[in-house]
Amino acid sequence: MGEVLQLAGYEYRKIFKRRSTWIVLALVLLWTLFSGLGGAIGDFYMEGEKVDTHYHMAKQERKALEHLEIQELNGQFFQKMQETQDAFYQREDGFFSNDAPEGGWAAYWNKYYEAYAPYENLSMLLAMMENRLGGFAGEKIDGTNFYALRERMMDLIFRLEELSEGEIAFHKEENARIKEPYAYGNMAGYHNFFQMQTPNFIFIAFAVAIILAPMFAGEHTSHMDALVLSTRFGKNKLIWAKLLAGSSFACFSSIGFTLVFLLEIQAIYGLSGWNLPIQVCTDGFLLNLPVNMLEFLLITLFCCVLAAVMTAMVVMFLSAKMKSPFGAIILSFVFVFAPIYLVQLAGGSRWLFLLVCSLPTAMFYPGSVAAHQLLSVGGHYFYFFQWVPVAYLCLFPVLAFWIYRSFKNHQIR
Amino acid sequence: MELIFDRVTKQYKEKIAVDRVSLSLTQGVYGLLGANGAGKTTLMRLMCGVLRPDSGEILYNGTKVEEEAYRDILGYLPQQFGYYPDFSAMDFLMYLGSLKGMPKKRASEKSRELLELAGLSHVAKKKIKTFSGGMKQRLGIAQSLLNNPEVLVLDEPTAGLDPKERVKFRNIVSKLGNDRIVLLSTHIVSDVEHIADVILLMKDGAIIHKGSLEEIIQAIEGKVWECTVDSHAAERLMGQYPALNVREEKEGTFLRLVCGEKPAEHAVQAAATLEDLYLYYFSGEGQM
Numbered sequence: 048m049g050e051v052l053q054l055a056g057y058e059y060r061k062i063f064k065r066r067s068t069w070i071v072l073a074l075v076l077l078w079t080l081f082s083g084l085g086g087a088i089g090d091f092y093m094e095g096e097k098v099d100t101h102y103h104m105a106k107q108e109r110k111a112l113e114h115l116e117i118q119e120l121n122g123q124f125f126q127k128m129q130e131t132q133d134a135f136y137q138r139e140d141g142f143f144s145n146d147a148p149e150g151g152w153a154a155y156w157n158k159y160y161e162a163y164a165p166y167e168n169l170s171m172l173l174a175m176m177e178n179r180l181g182g183f184a185g186e187k188i189d190g191t192n193f194y195a196l197r198e199r200m201m202d203l204i205f206r207l208e209e210l211s212e213g214e215i216a217f218h219k220e221e222n223a224r225i226k227e228p229y230a231y232g233n234m235a236g237y238h239n240f241f242q243m244q245t246p247n248f249i250f251i252a253f254a255v256a257i258i259l260a261p262m263f264a265g266e267h268t269s270h271m272d273a274l275v276l277s278t279r280f281g282k283n284k285l286i287w288a289k290l291l292a293g294s295s296f297a298c299f300s301s302i303g304f305t306l307v308f309l310l311e312i313q314a315i316y317g318l319s320g321w322n323l324p325i326q327v328c329t330d331g332f333l334l335n336l337p338v339n340m341l342e343f344l345l346i347t348l349f350c351c352v353l354a355a356v357m358t359a360m361v362v363m364f365l366s367a368k369m370k371s372p373f374g375a376i377i378l379s380f381v382f383v384f385a386p387i388y389l390v391q392l393a394g395g396s397r398w399l400f401l402l403v404c405s406l407p408t409a410m411f412y413p414g415s416v417a418a419h420q421l422l423s424v425g426g427h428y429f430y431f432f433q434w435v436p437v438a439y440l441c442l443f444p445v446l447a448f449w450i451y452r453s454f455k456n457h458q459i460r
Numbered sequence: 461m462e463l464i465f466d467r468v469t470k471q472y473k474e475k476i477a478v479d480r481v482s483l484s485l486t487q488g489v490y491g492l493l494g495a496n497g498a499g500k501t502t503l504m505r506l507m508c509g510v511l512r513p514d515s516g517e518i519l520y521n522g523t524k525v526e527e528e529a530y531r532d533i534l535g536y537l538p539q540q541f542g543y544y545p546d547f548s549a550m551d552f553l554m555y556l557g558s559l560k561g562m563p564k565k566r567a568s569e570k571s572r573e574l575l576e577l578a579g580l581s582h583v584a585k586k587k588i589k590t591f592s593g594g595m596k597q598r599l600g601i602a603q604s605l606l607n608n609p610e611v612l613v614l615d616e617p618t619a620g621l622d623p624k625e626r627v628k629f630r631n632i633v634s635k636l637g638n639d640r641i642v643l644l645s646t647h648i649v650s651d652v653e654h655i656a657d658v659i660l661l662m663k664d665g666a667i668i669h670k671g672s673l674e675e676i677i678q679a680i681e682g683k684v685w686e687c688t689v690d691s692h693a694a695e696r697l698m699g700q701y702p703a704l705n706v707r708e709e710k711e712g713t714f715l716r717l718v719c720g721e722k723p724a725e726h727a728v729q730a731a732a733t734l735e736d737l738y739l740y741y742f743s744g745e746g747q748m
Contacts, residue, residue, distance in 0.1 A: 050561065057555050064546035270542030274603070277508040277536040278559035279528055285559060459510040459538075460472070 050280060054288030055295070061265075062258060062296065071254045072300070078250050079304045082243040083311025091156075098156035102315070104164075105235070109317045111164035112233035120169070120327065121228040122190030128166040135159055168234060171329050176200050194227050197326075204333060205419065209397075214421050217428045224337035225324055234328040236316035237340040240309065241330035241347070241413045248351045248411035249383065251304055252358045255297045256379035259362045261372040262293050263454050268371065273459040282455045289454075290363065290447050297359035301352045336417045336430070343413070346432050350416045354407035357439050358383065360446045361407075367453040383408050390415075405435045461487050461521065463507070463611060463641055468516035470502050470665075477502040479665035480516070489637035491656030492645040493734075495742035499665040500645040501539050504615050507643065508536045520611060532561065535609030539616045539645075541600040545589035549580050549599055552588060553606060560607040567606070574602035577632070579625075593620040601629065605636075612636060614644040618651050630655045649735045659734065663741060677732045680718055684736050687727035688712045697723050704739045 062068050087102040117124045148155040173188060179200045188196060201222065205215045266272040275281045312318060321341035325331025331343060338346065361382055365375040386408040393399040400420060409415045416432040423429075465483040469476065477499045494500045505511035507518060509525040518525045520533070543552060550571060557567025575581045578598040588596065597620040604612060614633075618626050626648070634655050636642055646652060652659055659676050661669035669676050684704065689697065694713035698706065701723060705716035716730065717723050718740045 050558070053558050053564075057558060060547075060551070061544060064544065266542075269544060270538070270540045271544065272542070273505065273508070273510050273538040273540070274536065274542060274556075275559060276510045277531060277534055277538075278556065279532040279561040279607075280559050281531065283528065456512075458512060459505050 051284050051288045051291060054280065054285055055292040058262070058289050058292035059296070062292070065258075065261070068258050071257050075250050075254045075300075075304060076307070079247060079308050080311065082247055083239075083308050083315070086239060087315050093152040093156055096152045098153040099160065104160060105315055107160060108164040108167060108235055109233055109315075111161075112168075112235060113317065113319055115165055115232060118231055119228045120190065120193065120231050124169075124228075124231065125189045125193065128169060131162045131166060134162070168238070168328065169231075172327070172332050175329060175332055179203060190228060197332075198222070201333070201335070208419055210419055211423075213423065213426075214419065214428060217421065218335040218419060221335040221337055225326060225335070229324050229327050230322065231327055232323050233317050233320040234323050234340060235320075236312045236318040237320060237323075237325075237344060238328040238330060239316050240312050240344060241328070243308070244347060244351065244413060245411045247304065247308060248301070248355060249408065251297075251301050251355055252383045252408065252411070253380065254300070255355060255359050256362050256376055256383060259293045259296065259359055260366050260375035260379060262289050262363050263367040263450070264369050264372045264375050265366075267457075272457060276457065276459065286451045286454050290360075290450060293359045293363045294356045294443075297355045298352055301355040305348060305351075330413050331417075334414075334417045335419075343417070347413045347416055350410045350432050350436065353436050353439050354410035357407045357442070360443060360450075364446055364450050364453075367450045367457075382406075404431060405438060410435060461610065461641060463518070463520045465507075465518050466516050468503075468506060468513045468518060470499075470506060470511065470513050476665045478506060478513070481665070481667055482516075483660075483667060483670070485641050485643065487637070487639060487641055488657040489633060489642040489644070489655050491652030491659045492643060492662060493649065493652055493659060493738055494645070494662035498662045498742075500662055501615055502665075503662070504536075504539075504613050504643065504645065507611075508534060508613055530611075532607070533610040535604040535607060535612040537600045537604040537614045537617055539619075541596065543588045543596060543599070546587055548585050548587055549575060549591075550584040552599065553603055556603045556606055562607060570606055570608075571602075574605055577605075578602040594622060594625060597621055598625065601632075610640045612640055612642045614642070616646055617644055618646050618648050626651060649738050653734045661737070661741065668741070673734060677734060677737050680732045680737055680740055682729065682732075683718050683720055684716065684730045684732045685719060685723050685727040686714070686716050686730045687724040688714045689724055689726075693724065702740050704736050 087105050089101050090097045091099040091101060091104060117127065176188075176196055180196065180203065201218070205218065210218070261268070266275055275285065278285075309318070322339045325334060325336060325338060325340055325343045328340070336343065358379070362375060362379045365378050366372065369375050369378075386403055386406040389403045389406075390400070390409060393403040397420065401422065403409060404415050404418060404420070410431070416435075417430055421428040421430060422434045463483075463485040465481050468478055468481045470478040479499070481503065492500050492503070502511065506513050507525060509531060512526075520530050523530045544555075547555065553571035553574065554564075554567055557564075557571060560567075562570065572581070572584075575584050578601060580595060580598060580602070583591070583595070588599065591599065597617070601614070601617055604614065617633075618629060621629060630651060633642055633644065637655070637657060644652070644656070653673060657672065658670065659673060660667050661676065669679065687697075688709060688711050690712045694706070694715055697703075697715055697717060701717040701719040703715055703717055705714070707714040715723075716736070718736065
């Protein structure tokens, strides 16, 4: 094992000696920084007048959500929201009037947002319900019918998704386990995390493809293959070392960039709402998983890291099969991109949908890992985040074996 | 110590690169001579286990060349010596030391020793991409000796070396041949002439001659002639016999030919050399 680790260390040196590695990592870091800070950059305008900065609004929302008087979505909360909205909509100078209010738009906006900030997220949830159910008047929702309407909405979604009776019963059971009324607080950080998690990991997957494509094919292009394969460990421990280096690189880089991202999120939006149910943010509103924000973050993160490692394995497989890193990069890009489009086409076939959604890129979507479509085995139902990691863990040794054989039997011509 | 080739064959599509080669190599320096495309590099790759034969097998003391135990005692300098451009010479040797299963301390000591031997100590920390062709070649030779191999395979080791470096290299290889099998291929006939105990002549994938220098040049001994003739006669003789050397002189055209009988009235017999033999066999092949 010591020799494998030593050789893996050299593989890391090879990776980091390449300029392309640093360029790609710098680009991913820039993107990560932008994805965290991007939402807080820029100004907010009304009728052409700058009224606020996004950063200030984010801070204001965070402060409002962290100091809520009522910390659950009950009747009182809805009533308070209604009163706040009414107070502004019933003004003589009207919120939607084009005429500048007394004191200017900025002063007016600041006053409005100070009152409205605690309810902005809930408004989005209600808008989602309205879109799904269609036609009901949002202002009539109170703490009681909110949950009933959500259940109605979920029934509608289950029918549209053509779920089996067993799946529907499973989801209803799951839903019943979510404590009502929902605890409410600062979910903004988690919302922003889940929103940007997918593009961030797609970027990481591309980076992994570019950085790991030369892992095996690079030996051929640098004419080192003959030399390497003629050495004692060239046909055994070196291959394990390369696999270890490649998969650990994907794992560590994913975790590293996610930590950077989480630090940004914590700095701007805060992560204090860790114990809120995921249903209070738009990303988890349509899910029936009875978990809190932190649990869901860990679940999605686990799936994303595993999917990044799976991507790395596929890239290394292509690298071992092909004689050019460029070819491996192109095919890896197709592998990363394809599920984004395939998932649109796979809706008609349940098995195709399950297959496409189990591909690594699909696992970067928080909605996919806890999708309503479940895998049924012997009367038990499993979410994607439960069965896909098991499938990946079974596939890793198979892929590793293929890679091993492929490089071991590589013929120098 | 015996390396046995047992009816080894390797074919690439239409071309038979190695054709039923059966050989036995014991300790000593073997020089492999042949024109481009004769199958030398393929034979060496087969010997190093980086290419699988279509039939036949190669065994070292009963161990197949595909096995780790064989690779452990093997040193190999491929014809196209690859390297990692951003590695320093020392890093490169340490990496190869790891691949060869050497403990870190031993690899470090041996690397320093070999860098000294290769005259690369002063650039040990410099990136290989800054090296000249000769320096890279010397580094390649150094890495092949890292694990003190029992079987040393050197494919065109003197390519890119200047005459002084070549002499130094010859001396090193001569010493190495005392307690191991060294097989080297080169186009530089004089290198083989000076250091090989046994010369292997390869043509069209087959070993056509094997023996010491004296034994091998027997094939043309007494058949090498030198003469100076006019241009018309020179053209006629060159059409008739393989010309080993042609030189324009004041008196006419100087020719060195291989032929069974005296080619011209004033022709004198000359002592045959390995180069004569090489040109005799390969003058119409490869780049020659």
